[in-house]
Amino acid sequence: MKNTIRRILPSVQKPARYTGGEYNEIIKDPEQVRVRVAYCFPDTYEIGMSNLGMRILYGVMNEMDGVWCERVFAPWGDMEEAMREHNVPLWALESQSPVKDFDMIAFTIGYEMCYTNILNMLRLSDVPLHSKDRKGLKNIVFAGGVCAFNPEPLADFIDFFSLGEGEEITVEILSLYDRAKAQDWTKEQFLLEVSKIDGVYVPSFYEPVYNADGTISQIKRSNDAPAVVRKRIVEDLDSAYFPTKMIVPSTEIVHDRANLEVFRGCIRGCRFCQAGFSCRPVRRKSPEVLYKQAIETLEDSGHNEMTLSSLSTSDYRGLRDLTDALIPYCEQTKVNLSVPSLRADNFSKELMERLQSLRKSSLTFAPEAGTQRLRDVINKNLTEEEILSSCANAFSGGWNSVKLYFMLGLPTETDEDVLGIAELVYKVINTWKDCAVNKKRGLRVHVATAYFVPKPHTPFQWEAQISPEEYLRRCKLLKDHFYSKSIVYNYHTPAISRLEAVTARGDRRLGPVIENAMLNGARLDGWDEYFDESAWLKAFETCNLDPVFYTTRGFGEDEILPWDVIDVGVTKQFLLRERRQAYAEKVTPDCRHGCSGCGANALLQEVKCDA
Amino acid sequence: MLRLLFEKTGRAVWISHLDLMRLFQRAFKRADLPLTHTQGFNPRPSVSIAMPLSVGVESKCELLDFELDGVCPGTDEICTRLNEKLVEGVRVLKVYAQGEKIKNLAYLQCTLQLVYDTAVPDDAICAIENLFAAPELLVVKKTKNGPVEQNIIPLIKSAKIARADAQTVTIDAMICCQNPSLNPMQMVAAIQRHIPDCAPNEVKCIRQEIYSINNEVFR
Structure with a gap:
C-alpha cells in the first residue's frame, strides 16, 4: 500500500472501504495489460458495491484479454478533507494507482443527485472536468446507467455515453479503444469511430439551439452522427455474462448479500416509473440457469442471504419453479432467501408463508396514491381490497407493523386524493383491530410520502412538478388528518426532489450549474448530512438559469425534449397515448393481459418479448 | 471448541x-x-x-x-x-x-514503530526511555463516564526502546492485556502528551505474541 494513502487511513471513518483487497478482487499485472479502466461509481463504496450493474460490468471488462478494470468510489467527507490536506489524488482500489493514470474513466450513473460527485471525483483525480479540455486518448471519460437516458446535463463533461445494458457494448467500446491506442489515434478519430457503435452517444457531435423562451428549436448534428441513438439490450439473458464469482466486501455494505436478477423489463406500466418503461422489453431468464447461478454464487461467496431481484419479482413466470428448487437448498445451508417487491396475489401469499419459515420479512405496500381514481391515473393496478386483504392475512399471521409508501403531487391530484391516503391508513388500522392475534404489542403503520418527480421516457415526462410550497401544504393537510398514535408519518424534504426534477429533465444549460454548485461545495447531495441547497441556488443565480423552467413550467407536447435524441425502445406516440389515458382516468392492462404496443419489442431480433 | x-x-x-x-x-x-x-x-x-x-x-x-x-x-x-x-x-x-481458557491470557508482546518524517529527534531514545522508567505515567483514558486519568506504568512489564534507522524508533514492550488491559497506542499517547517534541508523524503497531499468567506462550 502506498505510504501516502496508509497515512491518512487512521484518521477516517471505516477505512476498509478505501483499501480494496476483498475476496475475488481482480488483480492483474499492469505490464501485461493494454487498457486500464478506472470504473467509478459516483457514490460511497457501500452504495456502489451494492449495485449489480457495476458488478456485472466489472466482470465483463476483466474477462477481456489485455484489459484491467479497477473500482473507484466517492470518498466520504472526512476522507476528501484528508486527501486535500495531504495532496493525495483519488485512487483506484485494486492497484491504488491514481485515477489520472488510467486510459479510460467510466462512470455508472443511476441517480441524478450524484452529478456533483462525478465532477468532484474528476476534480479529486486532477483530471480536467470539461471534455474539451482533455486532449488525447488518455483519460477518455464515458458513462452509462439509467441517467444516461437524459445525458444532456452532463454533456460538457462526458466524452461519450453508452446507452442501455452494457454486457455487449462495453466490450465493443473497449476493443475499439485497444485498437485506437495501439495505432495512436487522436481523440477526435476515436470519438468518430466510437460514435458508429450502436448505442453510443457522443454529445460533442450535437448542438442544441434554443428559442428565446428557453425551449429547444433544433439540434444541429455534425460528423454524420445519428439523429437518434437507440439503447442496447441483451436479448438472451440465459447466455449473457453473469458474475458468480462476485467480490465479497470485507466491510458491511448496504445490500450485503448475494443478488440474483431473475428477469429484465416490466409488464406493469406504472405511468410515473422510469425503469418500468426504459428497461423494456421483458426478457426472462430460465429457472434452471438461475438455480445454477444461485448455487455457484452462494458457494463461492459464502453469503448467508440472497435476494431475488427485478422490477417486479412476482411477475417472474418461473418464480414457482425457482423457489421450489431454492428454498430446500437455502434451508439446508441456512441461507436467508428474500423476495422483495412481491405483489398481493395468491401465490405470493403462499410463497411468503414458505419464506417465513426461514425468517420474517417486513410488510411493505406502495399504493402511491390514496384514491382508486388517482391510482387509475398513474396505472398502479393495486386495489384497496388487495391491500386490505393482504394486511388482514399478515395481521392474523402475527405481523403488527406495515409500511405504506405514497407520492404527493401526482398529475390531477386534488385534496380529496391526499385525504384518501389518510382514509386508507385508517382502514388498515381497522383491519388490524379486526384481525390481530395479539393486540398487546400494538400496531405501527409507517407512512411515507415522496414528492413526485416527472422523469424522461415516461408518460408523465411532460408534466409540471407542483411547487415545494404546495407539496408542503399537502403534507401538512395529510398530517393534520392522522389522529392515531399507531401512525408514524415521514415525508421527504422538497429541496432534493425539486433539484432531482431539474436535473432529470435538464438540458445542456445545466452543465455550468452543476459545475458551479460543485465548486460551491455541493457533493454527496443524496445524503441529508451533506446536501446543501444554498450551493445549488447560488449556482442557478450565477448561471442565470431559473429552476422553475424545468419544474413547475411543464413541457409542451410539441416541444423538442432534451432527451429526444435518445431512444429507449418505447415510442413517443405510446407515451402520449398513455398520457391521454391517464387524464381519462383509464388504466392500461399489464402487458400479460394484452400488448399495448409500446414499441420496445422492436429492440428484439432473436427472441420475442416475454411479457 | x-x-x-x-x-x-x-x-x-x-x-x-x-x-x-x-x-x-x-x-x-x-x-x-x-x-x-x-x-x-x-x-x-x-x-x-x-x-x-x-x-x-x-x-x-x-x-x-x-x-x-x-x-x-x-x-x-x-x-x-x-x-x-x-x-x-x-x-x-x-x-x-x-x-487454553481465555481467562489465563495475561500478557501481550508488541512492537511500536515510531516514524519521523525528517529524522529521529536527537534525544528521543533517552527521553522515551526515561518516560517509561518513571514510577507514574498518566494518560487520558476514554470511558463510558467520560475521560479519566490512568497511570499506565503498572501495566507495562518491560519496554525496550531502540533506533531502527534514521527515521524510526521501535519500542518492544510486554504489557498486560487482560484485567486490566493496556492499549499499546496509549504508550504513544503518553509520548505525545508528555514529550511532544518526540511525537512521531506516523505509528505502526504490531501484536507479536501473547502469554499466559505463567509467562508461557498462550494458545
Missing part, C-alpha cells in the same frame, strides 16, 4: 473487528466448514475472537474460537481449506483441537 491462530497484516489491518467476524463466517462457509449456530431468535454462527484488535493494528497472534457442525476434518485440513478461501492479509497459522 476449536481454536485457530491467525495473522492480520497488509491491507487487512483496516478491517474492523465486527467485519472480521463476518469475514471469517463467510470464509468458513466458502470452505464448506459449516459452523454451529447460536440458539435463539436470530441464530448466528458461533465464532469469537479473543481480543478485539483496533483498526490499523497488525497482528501475528490472533485467536479465534469456533465450533463445527457435523463431521470435523483434521486441524491441518481446516487450516488449508480456510486459507484457500480467506482474503489477502488474513492467514490462519495453525488450528488447535483445544485451547
Whole structure:
C-alpha cells in the first residue's frame, strides 16, 4: 500500500472501504495489460458495491484479454478533507494507482443527485472536468446507467455515453479503444469511430439551439452522427455474462448479500416509473440457469442471504419453479432467501408463508396514491381490497407493523386524493383491530410520502412538478388528518426532489450549474448530512438559469425534449397515448393481459418479448 | 471448541473487528466448514475472537474460537481449506483441537514503530526511555463516564526502546492485556502528551505474541 494513502487511513471513518483487497478482487499485472479502466461509481463504496450493474460490468471488462478494470468510489467527507490536506489524488482500489493514470474513466450513473460527485471525483483525480479540455486518448471519460437516458446535463463533461445494458457494448467500446491506442489515434478519430457503435452517444457531435423562451428549436448534428441513438439490450439473458464469482466486501455494505436478477423489463406500466418503461422489453431468464447461478454464487461467496431481484419479482413466470428448487437448498445451508417487491396475489401469499419459515420479512405496500381514481391515473393496478386483504392475512399471521409508501403531487391530484391516503391508513388500522392475534404489542403503520418527480421516457415526462410550497401544504393537510398514535408519518424534504426534477429533465444549460454548485461545495447531495441547497441556488443565480423552467413550467407536447435524441425502445406516440389515458382516468392492462404496443419489442431480433 | 491462530497484516489491518467476524463466517462457509449456530431468535454462527484488535493494528497472534457442525476434518485440513478461501492479509497459522481458557491470557508482546518524517529527534531514545522508567505515567483514558486519568506504568512489564534507522524508533514492550488491559497506542499517547517534541508523524503497531499468567506462550 502506498505510504501516502496508509497515512491518512487512521484518521477516517471505516477505512476498509478505501483499501480494496476483498475476496475475488481482480488483480492483474499492469505490464501485461493494454487498457486500464478506472470504473467509478459516483457514490460511497457501500452504495456502489451494492449495485449489480457495476458488478456485472466489472466482470465483463476483466474477462477481456489485455484489459484491467479497477473500482473507484466517492470518498466520504472526512476522507476528501484528508486527501486535500495531504495532496493525495483519488485512487483506484485494486492497484491504488491514481485515477489520472488510467486510459479510460467510466462512470455508472443511476441517480441524478450524484452529478456533483462525478465532477468532484474528476476534480479529486486532477483530471480536467470539461471534455474539451482533455486532449488525447488518455483519460477518455464515458458513462452509462439509467441517467444516461437524459445525458444532456452532463454533456460538457462526458466524452461519450453508452446507452442501455452494457454486457455487449462495453466490450465493443473497449476493443475499439485497444485498437485506437495501439495505432495512436487522436481523440477526435476515436470519438468518430466510437460514435458508429450502436448505442453510443457522443454529445460533442450535437448542438442544441434554443428559442428565446428557453425551449429547444433544433439540434444541429455534425460528423454524420445519428439523429437518434437507440439503447442496447441483451436479448438472451440465459447466455449473457453473469458474475458468480462476485467480490465479497470485507466491510458491511448496504445490500450485503448475494443478488440474483431473475428477469429484465416490466409488464406493469406504472405511468410515473422510469425503469418500468426504459428497461423494456421483458426478457426472462430460465429457472434452471438461475438455480445454477444461485448455487455457484452462494458457494463461492459464502453469503448467508440472497435476494431475488427485478422490477417486479412476482411477475417472474418461473418464480414457482425457482423457489421450489431454492428454498430446500437455502434451508439446508441456512441461507436467508428474500423476495422483495412481491405483489398481493395468491401465490405470493403462499410463497411468503414458505419464506417465513426461514425468517420474517417486513410488510411493505406502495399504493402511491390514496384514491382508486388517482391510482387509475398513474396505472398502479393495486386495489384497496388487495391491500386490505393482504394486511388482514399478515395481521392474523402475527405481523403488527406495515409500511405504506405514497407520492404527493401526482398529475390531477386534488385534496380529496391526499385525504384518501389518510382514509386508507385508517382502514388498515381497522383491519388490524379486526384481525390481530395479539393486540398487546400494538400496531405501527409507517407512512411515507415522496414528492413526485416527472422523469424522461415516461408518460408523465411532460408534466409540471407542483411547487415545494404546495407539496408542503399537502403534507401538512395529510398530517393534520392522522389522529392515531399507531401512525408514524415521514415525508421527504422538497429541496432534493425539486433539484432531482431539474436535473432529470435538464438540458445542456445545466452543465455550468452543476459545475458551479460543485465548486460551491455541493457533493454527496443524496445524503441529508451533506446536501446543501444554498450551493445549488447560488449556482442557478450565477448561471442565470431559473429552476422553475424545468419544474413547475411543464413541457409542451410539441416541444423538442432534451432527451429526444435518445431512444429507449418505447415510442413517443405510446407515451402520449398513455398520457391521454391517464387524464381519462383509464388504466392500461399489464402487458400479460394484452400488448399495448409500446414499441420496445422492436429492440428484439432473436427472441420475442416475454411479457 | 476449536481454536485457530491467525495473522492480520497488509491491507487487512483496516478491517474492523465486527467485519472480521463476518469475514471469517463467510470464509468458513466458502470452505464448506459449516459452523454451529447460536440458539435463539436470530441464530448466528458461533465464532469469537479473543481480543478485539483496533483498526490499523497488525497482528501475528490472533485467536479465534469456533465450533463445527457435523463431521470435523483434521486441524491441518481446516487450516488449508480456510486459507484457500480467506482474503489477502488474513492467514490462519495453525488450528488447535483445544485451547487454553481465555481467562489465563495475561500478557501481550508488541512492537511500536515510531516514524519521523525528517529524522529521529536527537534525544528521543533517552527521553522515551526515561518516560517509561518513571514510577507514574498518566494518560487520558476514554470511558463510558467520560475521560479519566490512568497511570499506565503498572501495566507495562518491560519496554525496550531502540533506533531502527534514521527515521524510526521501535519500542518492544510486554504489557498486560487482560484485567486490566493496556492499549499499546496509549504508550504513544503518553509520548505525545508528555514529550511532544518526540511525537512521531506516523505509528505502526504490531501484536507479536501473547502469554499466559505463567509467562508461557498462550494458545
